[in-house]
Amino acid sequence: MSESEIIKVYQEGIQSVISLVQGLSTQISELSQTVSDLDARLKKLEKQSNQTSQNSSLPPSTDGFKKTKSLRQPSNKKTGGQVGHQGSTLKMVKDPDLVVTHHPKTCQGCGCCLENVEPQKTIRRQVFDLPSLRLQVTEHQSQIKVCPNCHFKNEGLFPKHVTQPTQYGPHLTSVLTYFSHYQLIPFNRLKQLTQDIFKATISQGTLVNMTKRCDELLETTEASIKENLLASNHLHVDETGCYVNGKRHWLHVTSNQKFTHYFVHEKRGSQAIEANGILPSFKGTVIHDHWTPYFKYDDCTHALCNVHHLREFKGII
Structure with missing residues (x-):
């Protein structure tokens, strides 16, 4: 209010002054409540904006590209394996799958032939590696024989899993299903992996059918x-x-x-x-x-x- 408006209210008498003061008091009270509400809302929004997966129940995916920090406190232990820790060093096996012998044919000193000389000592080294990864094709043949006595035509039974003229076997099916559903490799990448490693061209529909067959076979496992x-x-x-x-x-x-x-x-x-x-x-x-x-x-x-x-x-x- 301007100074002239205040003087006018004063000249109108005490009742006008009381009404003015009461009105202003009500407005101040309402403004105070508004400020209080806005302050509470601001604090709530600040709290929400500061929440991460480290100080609330929000999942880590909501953190965006912020660098996360573990709640685990640092210990005084040295880095690396601790005392008493049992390692998993690669050890030789007693019966290797394949033995390749490297023997000297001639003496490096005088050139003498060593073909028939018994070795004084054999030094062993073992290499752990995968065999050549390629699909093995097994052909199943069902023979039909006619009984010479009653002339009944008898047909040899195929294994239960052999149902088509050509199909992928259970081992490849289990490996690709494992890659897809445990290692979470998408179908498109899995098709490329199969081509690169096994030299086999496989469709996305075939991968889906493999999943369906495994799902049916695992019903009892899921129930258990x-x-x-x-x-x-x-x-x-x-x-x-x-x-x-x-x-x-x-x-x-x-x-x-x-x-x-x-x-x-x-x-x-x-x-x-x-x-x-x-x-x-x-x-x-x-x-x-x-x-x-x-x-x-x-x-x-x-x-x-x-x-x-x-x-x-x-x-x-």
Whole structure:
């Protein structure tokens, strides 16, 4: 207000002054509350902007290109192998697969022939290497024989896994499936690897079919893993993002010291946990990162991951 406006209110009497002061007091109170709200919001935003995988439950993927730092504290031990550590030195084997003998044919001193001279000593050196990697083609032939007595036509039985005129065998199938689903090599790179190493041209569709066949054969194995996890005293559960055909999915992991079960689902929360079917039936102690949907299951005991505790403490500090 200008000076003239204040004088005018004063001249109007005490009631006008009271009304003015009360109005200003209300405005000051509202402004004070607004400032307080904005300050709280600013602190919240600052806290969020300062959160990383090191001081909160955020995954490392949210850190971008920031250099991460381990929570592990440095020890006073020297670098390298510690006292009492058992190494894994390459040792000679008793029965090598192949022995190549190198013997001198003539004496380097006088030129005498040494072909029939018995060696005084043999020095051994062993090289551990892969054999030449190439596909071995096995042809299976089923013979048809007619019984001379009853004239019944008898046909030799092919092995169960031999179903086509030409096909890839179970060993190559298992190796490529391992590369794809454990070493996480994409199909396009796996096609190139097969061409470079095994000299075989293989299609992406064939790799998909190999995966399907292995999936069918591993159904009993998966059931056994689930049974062992449900029978254990404690479980570790977690979930991490992944992509299926370019769409965001979640890889749900359930494990103990001996067994690990992986389950991919398009959802992260309760819907996926129910579809997985392990946690809803578990009665022991489940250790997790306090992801809210886990607390829905109260037939088990909940224990929170100490790594996440340390991160939260660091964030508070």
